[in-house]
Amino acid sequence: MAPMGRIPEATVARLPLYLRGLDSFPVGVAATVSSDELAELAGVNAAKVRKDLSYLGTYGTRGVGYDADFLRFQISQALGVANVWPVVVCGMGNLGRALANHTGFTDRGFPVVAATDSDPAKIGTLIDGVPVHAPGELGEIVARYNAAVGVISTPAEAAQGTADALVAAGVASIMSFAPTVLSVPDDVEVRSVDLAAELQILGFHLHRSRLAEES
């Protein structure tokens, strides 16, 4: 019954998936989930589910499974889902706009409260209800809206500068879609999503299987 010590990074990355899986269980019905069911819902295997949950100090009941409500509570607790973390989107191009409008963010406690863009035509307007400011005002904006997370959806060239500005403004969590490496202080957490690279990985396997076919 370890009261939540160090949780392996790989486990942390799966917790949101479990939480997502639990959505298919009604609230307040005292439903139970087995590690097998949850594994199916999250797309992993049962042993992993059990080991992951054991890091949370969660206890199911042997022979029965986990109480869905309690499990939801436990995982939410660990992830800090109770908090709402305001997000500022930097770069309102195609992608930025889509993200600002993405209901999945607000639903999960990450409301997009403001945005920046270098296009003078956009500055000062509302795009999908999100106020767009000049990049130079980033510091101010972060403070005013209490933003905790920065999303970088600028062109690659502007990404590092934007990251620097976010860090200077006190943002410690960045999700970047720019195809570049960002250098930031150690205490800043960056998650980088390179969509083109993702496709190239798929391409590798396509290429491979085509080669295999030919021989």
Add this chain to the structure above:
Amino acid sequence: MAPMGRIPEATVARLPLYLRGLDSFPVGVAATVSSDELAELAGVNAAKVRKDLSYLGTYGTRGVGYDADFLRFQISQALGVANVWPVVVCGMGNLGRALANHTGFTDRGFPVVAATDSDPAKIGTLIDGVPVHAPGELGEIVARYNAAVGVISTPAEAAQGTADALVAAGVASIMSFAPTVLSVPDDVEVRSVDLAAELQILGFHLHRSRLAEES
């Protein structure tokens, strides 16, 4: 000089980053890159770069480094970058539209050639130059455009059905943005990008450091 045997998955995932890093070197100038430089550009450490490249059977010259052009060629070769893989985007909501319009895809050999959406108002129109079809026509479309990759940007509920249709149509590579687990045959490669989950991972760390501060 192993002629490209099995390449570890982790290495494959980094090859696109190296290729990206090499973009900062001019073509045809016989420039050389050291593993150190490339490591910096790709955001990994030098030992990893060298080991990764060794899987390709690539040879740099000791004391000097790698020839930038040749390295580009080697990595491109391994990734099969020479091929063009047409992409069909399923679900032209905010995200789908942004992806269809994403220049990074076309630039890297993944042109978006067609899309599907269930909204009758969109079917038959061109959105950003991409023809939108009914979901039911997916099989036909894949054949007509020779699509090799399917992107799923539909709501979660429609994702599995879309995946099934893609698989039935012969698509063996899927990139999914839907927050669900997709079940597909073993020979189909799925890369799942859950943006909300990504933010929740950031949220975990925010939560953690806030807890640490308080104590």
Add this chain to the structure above:
DNA sequence: AGACCCTTGTGAACTGATGCACAAGGTGTC
């Protein structure tokens, strides 16, 4: 040619994550 410098390529140790397999310990039934 020889000496020195530099960076590669790689064996080997290490780290973290995964999966197995089974004892522990609940629940329900007779």
Add this chain to the structure above:
DNA sequence: GACACCTTGTGCATCAGTTCACAAGGGTCT
């Protein structure tokens, strides 16, 4: 209460990936 059944929790073996550290060897300068 005893027995059968089930699913958890976890020690251990295994595996993949990372990092270290150093010998191998090409380049350059004298």
